[in-house]
Amino acid sequence: MYKLGPLTYIIDYIIEEVMQYSPLQTHLGTYRYYSEAYLTQRLAAKKNERRGFVFAGRKHGVETGLFFFNALMLGEISKELEAAEGDVAVAILFRDSDGTNSDPSDIWEQKKTSIEEGFRRAEFTRGVPMVPRPKSESWFICAAKENPYQHCADLEELSGNDKSPNSAKKMLSTILEGEATNERLLTWLEANGMDCRKLAEEMPSFAKFYERLISVLHAI
């Protein structure tokens, strides 16, 4: 069992909003976590069996191949899970979109699209990209700052590079009055909760995730 992080709490809030119950409180085993290392290991093992090529092109942009393939693998794993447990799975692939300076300006859009295409290639229909811009810290800043859930769109332009003076991570640490660790965020979430609907109104990158997850949950 993995240690639940703050993002799982956010996912749980959204599920509760739609399904009227919290899997986190009722049945923890609902959540399965697959690390990037695990996805890579599975992909590497399967690489030589794979026929045909997957080339960058209109469906996934240059430098987004890792996202595409991770979504492809997560999609396949989800289908295996569904078959093994005779149940319905929803797959959420989380990746930061902090690019380097030389990345194209629409790198966030490209990464999200690549994840969608990866799920599609796996023929898995309940895949949800969770791609904050630039990092999940910016979502938490919006909820935790003074005047929360207001004027947050600019936060998507913060630097994703933790070393940068105006990095999202530093800003969040200042707001939380201490380093923004998972523990600190969880404590904050337990005390304050998260108004996902309001956050979605403020932050386009969160809105994309929120709306997609809601529609997938409704379709179950």
Next chain:
Amino acid sequence: MIVGFSVNGFKSLANFSLDEKTGLGNFTCLVGLNGAGKSSVLQLLDFASHLMRGDVTNWLSKRGWSVSDLHSKLSNSSNIIIGITVRVKSGKLFSWVGSFNRSSLSCTLERIFEAEGEYIFNLTRGRYSILNTQPSKIEFNYVGSILSALKDDVLSPEIIEVRNAILNIRSLELLSPHLMRNSSREAAIDIGTGGEKLSPYLYNIKGKEREKLTALLREFYPAVLDFKVKQERAGWKKLSIIEEFNGEIIETEAKHVNDGLLRILAILAQAGSGNATLLFDEVENGVNPEIVERLVHLLQNTGQQVIVTTHSPMILNYLSDEVAEKSVHFVYRTFDGGTRSRPLFSIPRMQKKLAIMGPGEAFVDTSLTNLTSECAKLDADESSNLEKGAM
């Protein structure tokens, strides 16, 4: 086999080297942006070969170049200095170094030596010596390397082997179906840089070798039964291809044969025999995707050394990971404009991609422009580290 080469002052190759350690092997594949210097690498090797043949003047005029075109605008030295290391039959490594003077069109300094050993050939200040003989004054004119003008009986076996390895570099970097379609009356020991001597070269292939060649061609193009080279008046040799469609035999003159088939025939003919180092530029040109896998297999199994450039992710994708790691080189320009290369999959983030993608997939997933700045930065860091270490 050539196991390494380095050059100073040839076109964009201000200071360039590639060797066994950095991955020059039986099969080497150069990738990179347009203008990075991939073709210059092939041209340099071709140039070295023509130094050994002593026909630099002819080589320049065939390319429509003047000797000043060879000079690197990035280099201060006026001579072009080339070093080539060759593994001879005994397994020993010998290096040839030549300094080409652009006004005399000849190498005014040449040396052949075993690593850290004594010179087995030495030309300096107008005198040359072979093994331990007394230096002789040069009392004759030569173009390119002086070895092109010296008879075999005065040279030692190792010197001959080194010279021949360089002489046997065959550049097919201008391979052009348009030239292959022409009839020719020249005698041919190769198909020519552009394939212009394909018909006379094929004319000389007889017996078992010819059967092998047509069988191979059929693997690529199953409809092909045979090729024919007809000798016409005054020794003109004309190529045609014989194919079978639906039981009917059709002979097509080369001028109507498709580009891909001619290119494959040229590659097969040149790769089929000999002990050379073959150079192909943009080897995928004109070839339909279905036969790329065969082509890649062929290039790796010619029994000769092969160096290619490619832009084709398909070519790369048919390489095994092990081969890709060793033999695919990323050619790029540094901040000061000089051409450099690095094994593409030695770059950490490329390694990460290769773990889950095919080599071609990883290649097209990468912005080569960004990779160029990353590599240029690595070079700058490495050289500043070196300087620090030296201090």
